[in-house]
Amino acid sequence: MDKINISLPDGSIRSYDAGVTGLDIARSISEGLARNVLAAKVDEMVWDATRPILRDASVTLLTWNDSEGKATLWHSSAHLMAEAIEQLYPGAKFGIGPDIETGFYYDIDLGERVISDEDFPLIEQRMKELASQKQAYLRREVSKADALDFFGKKGDEYKLELIQDLEDGQISFYESGSFTDLCRGPHLPDTSFIKAVKILSVAGAYWRGDEKRKQLTRLYGVTFPKQKELDDYLLMLEEAKKRDHRKLGKELEIFTFSQRVGSGLPLWLPKGADLRERLETFLKKEQRKAGYQQVITPHIGNVNLYKTSGHYEKYGADSFRPITTPQEGEEFFLKPMNCPHHCEIFSHKPHSYRDLPIRYAEFGTVYRYEQSGELHGLTRVRGFTQDDAHIFCTPEQVKDEFKGVMDIVMKIFKALDFNDYIVQISTRDPKNQSKYIGSEANWEKAERAIMEVAEERGLEAIVVPGEAAFYGPKMDFMVRDALGRKWQLGTIQVDYNLPERFELEYVGADNEKHRPVMIHRAPFGSMERFVAVLIEHCAGKFPLWLVPEQAIILPISDKYNDYAEKVLSLLQNSDIRASIDNRNEKTGKKIRDAELKRVPFMLIVGEKEASEGSVSVRKQGEGDLGTETVGAFAERINQEIRTMLGE
RNA sequence: GCCAUUGUAGCUCAGAGGUAGAGCACUUCCUUGGUAAGGAAGAGGUCAUGAGUUCAAGUCUCAUCAAUGGCUCCA
Structure with missing residues (x-):
């Protein structure tokens, strides 16, 4: 038999017979490891631990401690759940069933049948029974024709549709117990690794995320290799529930909602208003030091303002309906953002390059129509106040201005004890440069400036190419709350578009007209969302300087x-x-x-x-x-x- | 907007065809108590809203509004 060389993460290289599996390798190291191996990473591809390795490769054995190991267990659990569902509810048809950040789901067409949380214990019970049977996950490659034949006979149109989109020769099935699924894998060696099972929730989900297509039943679940870990996880969920800002906000009398006022329109109670005012004062003070000027603009703006800014075309149909004057029939929109107003302030008089940068700040309340199903406590509302500011500067000044904004953001995070944050820099899509507005040179300059500033400030930023807005690159701040959940808060965005549309100008040293660059920035994001996150972060125990009653x-x-x-x-x-x-x-x-x-x-x-x-x-x-x-x-x-x- | 679930006192919830219940909070009285719940009495509700079925509707039906969990969306 041929020998192959397997290099392991510790740097060692071992020789095995060709066709060795991850599991074999684990066994050759220790029985204990073999019992814990969920999958194997073979040359950066995650494989079944039972899949034969035919040539030299570097192999990492994946356990519960690796995110890919968890993903494998959860993906396999989705199959296990599907098997249980198929047995309990014959005729069920299956969409997709992936692993997610925590756990997994499966989209299922149950026909007329409705599953509710009362059915969960039954499903969990069946899953545990099946898991304990130690069913092997068997991989086999099938031709497209065979795959279509199999699901055609089964009458599962969802799988047929998925197979149609796949290339012949790339199709594999996994069989575990009585359930066979179209699946790329990888999977666990067998079901016995799944020891603790919890079905978490049921929800509707459109087939392929398309709201015009059929809505399937999505069952969410999570599984663990030990009961203890499930118990801990459920405890953590309980803790998260206790920190929910909607619950604490009510208890601590921070805010409330009223059906009469309207959904998504928060009412700040005295204690909440007090706390918010303190946050605003803090930021205003920092902004004054940093050379910002406060401005104030009205809550509505003529439709032409938004036609100029381009928002009308893009969002007009998804906005609150315009307000019209009784006599003249003029149309006004509730302002969905402050920048168009600020552009008009900029152009109220001519500017010299000596005036720049100009920084206009406003706690501007904006109104956006959000779909009713999207509203959520203070984090997703229809009326909210941005701690907004717009900086008008020369392309050369972008870097320094970015630096200044970041200093403010850092100061806020420090004062509020947000120590665990993630910085994301969104740049252009290198494959599709045509969809961006603004000159190549300026983009280049701005993107480099952002990266340099992040580096100079010692921030570990994630750079995501292709995530930039069409009008400019941006930097977003995500914080993790005490429970490790991620929230997007502050944002800094470079914008070449609005100065263009509003024909903003300044006179340069060369006595020629130039177009300024605009930076939008909001360190808190919105006061509503920020306070919501703050409540959950500190579990209602506000920092001493903020708390309504000390x-x-x-x-x-x-x-x-x-x-x-x-x-x-x-x-x-x-x-x-x-x-x-x-x-x-x-x-x-x-x-x-x-x-x-x-x-x-x-x-x-x-x-x-x-x-x-x-x-x-x-x-x-x-x-x-x-x-x-x-x-x-x-x-x-x-x-x-x-x-x-x-x- | 779509699907599912839910809506009873300020809060948390019980009641499932026969005139509205508990605990906490609130008011008054007794008690004057040293580091996480002293006692008693009282007040408080168009049972989300509107229609319907019924001799009778928190309770059954439908519609509307709102909330919750997802999906789609997010300047």
């Missing part, structure tokens, strides 16, 4: 209410936001309520404190910190805030 004074009994009042006024003189809980309740009760309201400091006052002018400090989530004077406490928390804000 301290609550808890008198032991009403004998000390007068002293509590004195403490309150001292704190207020030191700019600390505080209140008194003088309800006729026991201290334990007041503490519990304050803990649940997530007030950072509880100041307990009684006989001892009143006599010595002190407070007994309890920190939310941590407990008793001991006694200190009112002045010392106030100074301490103010110092803490200054540190946070980098002052």
Whole structure:
């Protein structure tokens, strides 16, 4: 038998008989490894651990610790679920069933039958039974004709359609137990690796994502090689639910919605408005330092403004219907963005190159029609406020301006304890240069500037070619919240389009007219989304400088209410936001309520404190910190805030 | 917008054809209590909205509105 050389990740090269499988290799290393091998990466392709390797290759054995290992287990689980469904609901037809970031789904046509979460345990039970039968996943290559024949007889039009799009000679089937599927693979050696099973949810999904086509039933599930991991995962989901900004926003009285006002139109409650105002003040201060000028523009704009900007053509049909004047029939749109207004401010007078860069900032409230099914808490709404600004500059200034914006973004992230963020730079599609507006030289300059700035700032940016808007490259900031979920927040975008459309100009040193470059930027993105993410990030425990109520004074009994009042006024003189809980309740009760309201400091006052002018400090989530004077406490928390804000 | 599920007190939820229930929150009283729930009483609801079936509708039917989970979309 021929020998082949297999190089392993540790650098070693071992010799095996041709036709050796990943599993064989694992066994030759250790039985323990063999028990955990889910798939094998053979020269960068993920293969079945049971697929014979015929020539020299570098091989990485994939386990649950590798993302490809997880993907393999989940993909195989999708087949397992399909097998269970086929047995439980004969006649089911199958669309696609891939693995996803966490778990897998399968799109199924169940005819008239409806699956609800009451059916989940039944499906889970059947999946576990089938898994324990240790069914092997058997790969076989089939001709297109045979593949069509197989699913034709089965009457599965979805698979037939998929096969039509495939090339003969590239088609493989996987068979496990009673279920055979069209599939590229790879798969687990057998089903016994799947130990813990959970069907998570059911939803409708259009066949091939096309809303004109039939809606299939999509079943989501997740599986694990150990029950413990499933338990941990479910616990994490519970935790995520507890942090949901919709729940916490209600509990902490940050915002609410009203059917009367309309869906997707958030109402900021006093505490939320208070918090938001503090965020805005913080940013305004930074912007003033960075040379921004505040501007204010109206909430509506003449239809011609959006015809000029090009938004009318592109989004007019998907916007709120225009507002018309009663006499003249003039049409106005609720403004969906601030940039056209800011362009008009720029052109209210001629500019010299000496004026640039000009930076117009506005907390501009915009209105966009979002489909009703898309609305979601504060993260997807129909009316929201962008912390918007537009920088008009020369192409040479783009780099410095980018730098300045990034500094602001970093400052915000630091002040809010977002330590885990991802920076994405979107550049042109190298294969299709024609769809972009703006000169080759300027694009080149801007893209390089963005990359250089990221590098100079020591940011690890992901560069995604082809993701740029047609009008310019951009940089987006995604933060991970405490549960590892990704959210897109701030954005910086270079724009060559609007200056063109609005015919913006400045006079250069050469006394000729030039076109400025425009940079759109919003470090928070929108106040609504940002606050939503902030709530989930900090689980409702806002940073001290932001929290609506920093301290609550808890008198032991009403004998000390007068002293509590004195403490309150001292704190207020030191700019600390505080209140008194003088309800006729026991201290334990007041503490519990304050803990649940997530007030950072509880100041307990009684006989001892009143006599010595002190407070007994309890920190939310941590407990008793001991006694200190009112002045010392106030100074301490103010110092803490200054540190946070980098002052 | 599409599919599914849901809508009962400020909040969390029970009630499934026979005049509306609980806990928490709220008000009053008793209690004056030292680091996560003291006791009692009271008040609070067109059962999302509108139509229908029925002697009788939170409860069954339909429509509308809204929310939730997905799909499609996102300047």
